[in-house]
Amino acid sequence: MAPDVKPMKPEEILQIIHAQRGSAICVPTMTTSPHWRTIAPDDLSVTCVGFMGGASSLGLGLALAQPDRRVLVLDGDGSLLMQLGSLATVAGAAPRNLVHFLFKNGVYHTSGAQGIPGGLTVDFVAMAKGAGYRTARSIHDIEDFKHRLPELLKAEGPVFVELHTGLSEQTPMTAGGGVPFPRQVTDLRAKLLRPRARA
Amino acid sequence: MPESIPATLIIDTLKDTFREARAALAAEVAEPPKHGHLGWILSVPDTHQKTVLAALDKEEQIRVLTCATEDEATTIAAGLHIGGEPCVLMIQHAGLYASVNTLRGVAMDGQIPLFYMIGLLSREKDKQPRESRHSMVRYCEPLLDTFGVPHARLEGPDDVHLIPEYYRLSLARKGPAAVLVGLETI
Numbered sequence: 039m040a041p042d043v044k045p046m047k048p049e050e051i052l053q054i055i056h057a058q059r060g061s062a063i064c065v066p067t068m069t070t071s072p073h074w075r076t077i078a079p080d081d082l083s084v085t086c087v088g089f090m091g092g093a094s095s096l097g098l099g100l101a102l103a104q105p106d107r108r109v110l111v112l113d114g115d116g117s118l119l120m121q122l123g124s125l126a127t128v129a130g131a132a133p134r135n136l137v138h139f140l141f142k143n144g145v146y147h148t149s150g151a152q153g154i155p156g157g158l159t160v161d162f163v164a165m166a167k168g169a170g171y172r173t174a175r176s177i178h179d180i181e182d183f184k185h186r187l188p189e190l191l192k193a194e195g196p197v198f199v200e201l202h203t204g205l206s207e208q209t210p211m212t213a214g215g216g217v218p219f220p221r222q223v224t225d226l227r228a229k230l231l232r233p234r235a236r237a
Numbered sequence: 238m239p240e241s242i243p244a245t246l247i248i249d250t251l252k253d254t255f256r257e258a259r260a261a262l263a264a265e266v267a268e269p270p271k272h273g274h275l276g277w278i279l280s281v282p283d284t285h286q287k288t289v290l291a292a293l294d295k296e297e298q299i300r301v302l303t304c305a306t307e308d309e310a311t312t313i314a315a316g317l318h319i320g321g322e323p324c325v326l327m328i329q330h331a332g333l334y335a336s337v338n339t340l341r342g343v344a345m346d347g348q349i350p351l352f353y354m355i356g357l358l359s360r361e362k363d364k365q366p367r368e369s370r371h372s373m374v375r376y377c378e379p380l381l382d383t384f385g386v387p388h389a390r391l392e393g394p395d396d397v398h399l400i401p402e403y404y405r406l407s408l409a410r411k412g413p414a415a416v417l418v419g420l421e422t423i
Binding site for chain 1: 263264265266267268269270277298302303304305306308309312313314315316317319320321322338339342343346347349415
């Protein structure tokens with residue numbers, strides 16, 4: 039990280055994404071999930087919970103099924119490391135409608151902030167580029183993020199954005215609650231496909 | 238004695254299964270996805286089903302996505318399901334062992350219908366899988382039993398009807414169901 043730049047606040051980033059996302063489907067995971075559900079409680083979201091590392095793959099499946107909608111993955115660095123091969127799988131599938139945000143804080147915040155392997159030196163942008171994402175970039179500054187987000191949300195995917203952040207105020211362990219995953223699945227499916235009314 | 242199943246028979250059965258799934262969804266929802274293909278195969282290549290995978294390369298009506306791991310395949314399948322797309326996971330037993338936490342978290346706890354075709358690589362023709370000298374063959378059915386995943390074995394061409402049956406079963410129970418491919422396909 040650039041030494042003179044303060045890490046961005048995850049909550050602030052999420053607010054900005056929410057304000058500009060339009061009708062995009064969002065897939066938060068781990069520390070992005072508690073705040074996301076407070077700002078976007080009833081929308082087109084499904085949280086990757088109970089299978090850490092799966093956010094990018096869940097987002098990929100949604101993006102392939104719903105190519106006319108944007109899908110935004112709100113991933114974590116520790117999470118992505120658990121299924122790092124998904125970078126190649128996403129790039130291979132080449133969904134034009136997928137934007138993969140990586141909230142990079144260098145730790146497993148939820149389990150007690152132990153450092154991830156390699157800490158903040160891991161270069162996920164290089165990995166995403168090497169895997170074949172169409173665009174991959176790193177952002178350190180919140181004003182720069184605000185400025186670039188509209189073009190990132192319109193760009194042809196898959197797009198990868200590494201966001202240098204501090205720790206979130208809440209984790210899934212401290213926040214608790216939330217809509218159970220099966221209910222989220224049912225709700226999102228119903229919103230996307232609109233079940234016919236029964237006679 | 239078990240027999241090998243021709244790849245073409247499996248692919249024709251998969252097409253019928255996908256057509257049925259799309260028709261059922263169209264009856265159920267107002268906005269089913271409109272795609273040119275019938276459905277998806279999510280594959281982490283399985284030696285036992287390699288003739289099927291080779292034949293699928295030439296098949297335009299079925300899209301094949303090769304995944305780096307079975308964890309990914311399982312989770313991508315969940316996303317496809319939420320978005321209304323029919324899919325089948327094509328993996329081998331070792332991949333099932335590698336991805337049991339995702340099977341639990343996504344398909345079971347998430348109550349998502351996922352249908353697996355699992356190749357029993359190294360299964361001996363003259364033995365029941367549970368009597369195999371290979372642990373990777375021997376533990377597959379007991380593992381599925383432990384997780385409460387209904388399963389059946391394709392032991393020859395006459396058994397391909399189990400593919401749509403277990404696909405429907407996964408939908409009905411909102412969870413995983415599997416068929417095991419007993420011998421290498423031809």
